[in-house]
Amino acid sequence: MQTHEIRKRFLDHFIRAGHTEVPSASLILDDPNLLFVNAGMVPFKPYFLGDQTPPFPRATSVQKCVRTLDIEEVGVTTRHNTFFQMAGNFAFGDYFKREAIEFAWSLLTDPVEQGGYGMDPERLWPTVYVDDDEAEGIWRDVIGVPAERIQRRGMADNFWSMGVPGPCGPCSEIFYDRGPEYGVEGGPEADEDRYIEIWNLVFMQDERGEGTSKDDYEILGPLPKKNIDTGMGIERVACLLQGVDNVYETDLLKPVIDLASALSGRVYGAGNAEDDVRFRVIADHSRTAVMLIGDGVIPGNDGRGYVLRRLLRRVVRSMRLLGATAPTMAAIVEKVIENMSPAYPELAEQHDHILTVAVAEETSFGRTLASGSVLFAEAASATKAAGRERISGDDAFTLHDTYGFPIDLTLEMAAEAGLQVDREGFTELMAEQRRRAKADAAARKSGHADLSAYRDFLDRGPTEFTGFDELVTNARVLGMVADGERVVVAAAGTEVEVVLDRTPLYAESGGQTADIGTITTTAGARLKVKDVQKLNKQVWLHRVVVETGEIVEGDEVLASVDSGWRHGATQGHSGTHLVHAALRQVLGPTATQAGSLNRPGYLRFDFHASSPLSDDQRAQIEQISNEAVAANYTVNTFETDLAKAKEMGALALFGENYGDDVRVVEIGGPFSMELCGGTHVGTSAQIGPVTVIGEGSVGSGVRRVEAYVGMDSLRYLSKERALMAGLSASLKVPSEQVPDRVEQLVTRLKEAEKALDAVRAEQARAAVGSLIDDAESVGGTLVVAGRVGDGVDANGLRTLVTELRGKVADRDAVVALFAVDGAKVPFVVATTAAARDRGLKAGALVGEVAPLVSGRGGGKPDLAQGSGTDASGINSALRRIREIVGQR
Template sequence: MSSVLSASQIREAFLKFFEERGHRRVASSSLVPQNDPTLLFTNAGMVQFKDVFTGREKRDYARATTSQKCVRAGGKHNDLDNVGYTARHHTFFEMLGNFSFGDYFKAEAIAYGWEFVTKTLGLPKDRLAVTVFNGERGIPWDEEAFELWAKQGVSRDRILKLGYKDNFWAMGDTGPCGPCSEIHFHQGNDIPCVEEAAGRPCQGVACDCDRWLEIWNLVFMQFERKEKDAPLIPLPKPSIDTGAGLERIAAVVQGKRSNYDTDVFQGILSTVSQLIGKPYTQEGGASMRVVADHSRATAFLVADGVQPSNEGRGYVLRRIMRRAIRHGSLLGLDEVFFFKVVDRVIELMGDAYPELRENRTFLLEVSRHEEESFRRTLSRGMKLIDEEVSRMKKSGEKVLEGKKVFDLHSTYGFPWDLTQIILRERGYEADLEGFEKEMEEEAKRGKFAGSGDKAVGAIYQQLLERLGPSEFLGYEGVGHEGEGSVRAILKGGAEVTHASEGDEVELVLDRTPFYGESGGQMGDTGRIVGHGGKAVAQVKDAQRPVSGLIVHEVKVTQGTFKVGDMVQAGVDGDRRSSIRANHSATHLLHKALKMVLGEHVKQAGSVVAPDYLRFDFSHFAPMTHEQLEQVEDLVNGWVRENTEAQTRIMNLEEAKKSGAVAMFGEKYGETVRVVTVHPQSTELCGGTHVRRSGDIGLFKVLSESGVASGVRRVTAVTGLGALQYVRETERELKKAAELLKTSPKDLVKRVESTQKRMKELEKKIEEVAVKAQAGSSKDLLDQARDINGMKVLATRMDPADPNVFRGLADQLRDRIKSGVIVIGGEKDGKVVLLVAATKDVVARGIHAGNLLKEMAKEVNGRGGGKPDLAQGGGEDPSRIPAAFDKFYELVKGTSLS
């Protein structure tokens, strides 16, 4: 090698190499797979081309090259537990790839791979070996690939045959598949080998040791399996799928045995070193490696719209972040630090992935917020683990029960694997099976159950391939009416030739003014008429089950429709106009939120309905009334300016460079619609919009609330909906004023004075109740038991009132002199419990909070408090006697000093 290439130079060299050989350079897709409910995260370069390989999607190029962002930290592909302790496992990594969609095949793919590795990268040929499929399960060995490698000059004794497990690839039990061929690099015989340590010879390329490192994998997609275990059928257009891990190649090119010793990680590790004030060492740097790796995964996942939460992708991200924070604590980082490491990732990788810089403020805020949240519970959770370890040590137990593991997860935010790691460090294990049962009972949080995307039925894919995309007429003019031809009719998921009166079916037209639901905008309703008005269908909804295909859900109310009929399609114009106004308002709202709250605001979902709009966005605190008013003022100001809305069709990259905002979760084609409702707001959008900003009318926020960690939601109305809301509010205001015998203008003052009077009356009632109970407290003391030399009393009082309970408890403590008291009762189907203890028994070992905690379990509740006073409650009043029995049992068993 003439010079040592950096990882960025290797990435660019790879993309340029294939670009010069006719490949389209395609940007990395999101880490959140589009329209693939089977995947948690994008975990390979071919994911974004999956539909291209299967023929469901057509593109204007047959060769592509990418550097794909990948995450393997959940689901089937989970490397999380190994990260930090091995040389090559990562949560986030980059996969270099070149792809052929029915274009070139083995000969070119092998030649490209060998040329790039040996000439462009300059790796010595005498340290390289390749593998081919040896033939197995009735599939012949890949003699063609063997001879093609030999033709490149690879010595035949360096072309090794490996089996099905190593050198055959399949998308699943059915679908495209084919043999693989890999390039391996020899790192050195001085690397320890597990086989040799066991007294057996090293297996070379096939060995599990690190002496030979796989750096390149070529998949020859040449067969298809129609059914599980059925014979393979040759594909009419064999394809190529290449995967080469950038981190591994960088290690080889830079002469490093560990990926963490390359420039990919050294810049990040130097930041961690500065934070802890210690240098990084390979031997003792496991925690530093965890922090460095997880900071990359955090930055890229959050940039692609994932936020920490307690389910699905968000739960995996939370595990990654909290694992990094915990390892930071092991390094002595007791203050919030993780956002600083994430910032270093942005600095180092922002050139290659601009989305990091574009969302810098938001990425840092998410990182800081999650760490602050976790640190608030970390010390309390660690204290609980310390207590459990101490208890297990005394009892001789070695496994922490699943219920405790779950409590740590649900109450203190400890992911199960973090609890497991901490326990193992101390010589104990966690009952993960019991934990899983608890999780299932608690709505199975953390378990991935699909991406939430609609699984596209094969019938719609087939229709799209056969009929082509639907032409949407709704952009033209008013766009409410249009003529089209019935191309297909679906009933019960199957194609039929006709539909008659009373049938509920799906109609597919070649041309339609109906907008199929997508991008948050609801589908249109209306009518489809055929045969000169003799056939009528009410359109209840319009959907877009696969990109490009609009399907009308209809009920035939008159006559019969047949495939091939010419029809007139008419959209409900008033409803469409309301939707257009609400959709355009979401664009203005988005911009206004950025201006008021900051550029970190990103859309996190939306609903555009005829009667309201809902907009979810990233932000970490409730909006103040002043901020909401600022947003309303900005939007209404832009509406009053009544500027003409503009729509342009542009190349995707041009649109982004022009400053148009792309929405997370949307899948864009090569050309996009760029909508400017007002000069302040330009976004990529395929929806329908107003012609002038003034068409929106009045904009009014109905509510602002939190929907998830770091995600807020604004619900609003426009136009006639806003006017209706104002009138209804005014009507209710007048009613309230009449009931309080005042005017709407003076309503607040009247309510304040009424509240003050109610509080005074409640206080007097409470005082009377306490005096009444105090008068009978002497009788209650006659019921007290003598246990371990102190007075112990449990009494019930309905209806329960915490304030009365506290007053009575004070009276009883004064009279009892030395002892502990429980008062319990029911109110509105809920249990209230209060425990009070005198100071002398607290000094002897009684703890009111601990007693209440155990009693609350009996009534299906929780609680706690101080040693002398504690309060809690529960859901099952019928169990109050059992709670009292538990109280007496606990006091009797307490060892007093």
């Protein structure tokens, strides 16, 4: 029996029983609790609540429903659909349990020739709420179902509500036994794969309040009238009456799967589980999308539009994963409309609109996949290379915000790559984006408050960058964005992002910071450019403050780079290349790049290395770099294809993506050759002196070298010279003798400190020597406790305690010493074997007294130590130790 026939028989059955047929409501209703209509009773909710008087005492309908909470399960299991048709019959204070049960039973079991579905009564199993004796009695005594086929179930299974405050009540469900080949015997309680629910009869009599789960909410009281709300799943009944294993093989979904198979060349049910999931996703999601578009939903970035976009993009991606390379959405949508329009003729009427919306989203997502998939692959590769299992929240946010990837798509792709996603980090970035319309320094690297404001710029194509050849360029204002919204005019004092058709201003990338400069209009407006960022690596966003006048979209302008800033930036970037080349000469080819940053006069370069640079290596790197400066190498730039550049030995920079054509920066022929999109000096002499100012670790196996170049290098050296002159004068030695003289002073200082420590230790020993003589017996245990002289550190104190314990090792004794060492209060406790036998443990004692000196500590039963910061608590700590010992 075809699905449309099942639907018609249901309506006809209840119309004959005096029900008024009510057409399906739109999937979108004005209900703040619902994104979409998700149950057949939703349009009747005002009648159940008593808010409105029903125009009829009983009704019947087949309602369109959408549920997307378990979208990830669609296709993975064969029981989940996002769109489904819920056939229902409703009574508003008219009839109740007995009639509802009789109506359902007769439709299910009446012969086909009499308008029923002709199901075998022996295969039907009713369930009732745990204390609903009335319903069980009707099933047993009126319908004649044997008691052993009627099962009672709890609130989670047989008490219905919408999941939000509203009408509710006990229910009785009808299950169909598909036979032993589908699972074990024992009814629905034993196996809900074998026993599949097809009808739910809700005896709606109460109103529920707030709650957190299916069985955790308050019953507020009875409804004004007892009502009946029943729902029969059209798709599930179709599955049974058509003799197929699951709903995806029924007459409304299988044709879509067959079409997807023809378009992709893959076969459904051929043993490839992943392909089968994709086929089912395509069939389910395409139908849901068509129904949503038909009810007025348009793809968007939030709410209903986001759900639709998510569904359509899952269809597109699933088709591509099946091997389809050409657009397929038009053919799939045509098939869905053909299948569904007999029951929903409005789909045929809106054919062109539905097709246009779906195909436009496929086209848009095609561009998204082309760019975003590359970024995802790079993020996944970098994650694995770093030995991590989770893609960062920042990468996930970039995919979502800049490339339009829904987070669920990133999650799916990550799972396929054997990775997870830092969902918490992603959520935090999303929350921050919503809180702040203007992105901060971190967010600007990831995207913008509302990417839709930038879509037009991306569609126009890349910004023409003229900055390699000139510092001043005539341009036109393509548009402006302020606080995430498009604006057509910006007045003095405002901050906006300006997009030009062409620009000489360098956008931050490749480790090089952005240019600063100005944008001026022919009318005299002046804009200060504070920052320049790339959107999608192709559109330049100039972040500006309008200083005078106003700027209007479409204005002809003059964009200018601050020449001093650019000169310093080129020195820093070219200097980075020199330092990179010098590092490889000194450390070898394993010193590969792990990151870089250069700005006017300064550079830092991260590289892979297992150990710090020695003083000699650091000096060599600085010397090699400056020799290259002195050689006045010509800096050549040229474009070639990636393969040829690699053959030439050009090095790729960390974190950069390269297309087929690349830009090569060559300094001194073989001395340095790298792929680079940055700006550079004309000759190496223009870099000026290179001074390495520091080297250190920034992570496991990664080191960082920092350097000044040009005038910043000279200024740094001038300060160093002044410092050396001051030391020379203070020490009264020539500057070349300062290092030796300082070393002599340091050696003498260390020797003096060592002698002082020895004196303190001796004084401490003398002081604690009397502690044994003054020790007191507490409850039979000798307590040797006190405060030693100041300046004894934790190690010295530990030595003293160990020595004291050795002197009383044959006794039941506890030794506890405290000291003051600068701002610290170290303390050590030791116990003898006899004391431990009595249950006195050093670690426990330390735990008790540590808070009294505002500290922490721990250790073993025989020896433990800690450190605090409050010396005023030492006496209290000593008393507490004696108290504890006395309690044993």
